[in-house]
Amino acid sequence: QSALTQPPSVSGSPGQSVTISCTGTSSDVGSYNRVSWYQQPPGTAPKLMIYEVSNRPSGVPDRFSGSKSGNTASLTISGLQTEDEADYYCSSYTSTTIVVFGGGTKVTVL
């Protein structure tokens, strides 16, 4: 099972919006709404930011949003803030191996 495909890095200035893509296949992202996103600042454990494609856990700012189209899921950070600088990982249920993660995307705030 190959990892989901994410861009290695994205960047934006404070206040701007950035979008991270997560491309899978019809065995995972394309067939199930069980896509989640995790934020991992350096040296810390991952934190759940989005689940079931577009749902935010309690406490996650509403400037984080998720969506999906076909085999590609996306995480958008609106009104980028310096504290959003971190690595972001997508994950999906997969009919072959149950869980698959993306390779990760580093978000840089310029």
Add this chain to the structure above:
Amino acid sequence: QLQLQESGPGLVKPSETLSLTCTVSGGSISTPTYYWGWIRQPPGKGLEWIGGIYYSGSTYYNPSLKSRVTMSADTSKNQFSLQLNSVTAADTAVYYCARHRRGSSQNFDYWGQGTLVTVSS
């Protein structure tokens, strides 16, 4: 507030067995519908799912690691454990335990802080 804490040796010799335990507080691993999983992250690299366990003892593993992985749960201690045998340098990673929500949803909503395990002689 649910908390998870990994524990175990930080250094393991090649060909030996890596053993880690995750202690859960603020909640019970016997709670129905929740599963308990392990994820690892080699230094400077991405996340890799290892596998998970239900409190009843039912397990599910990443096929790429299945031949070397064993997981168990001790409900009396509110702990679950990971064993990875025949380790090599490629198994050097930060190992995280996490609560795994499955079914109509799938996500890891609570994570331990992680523990670095180095495989070296």
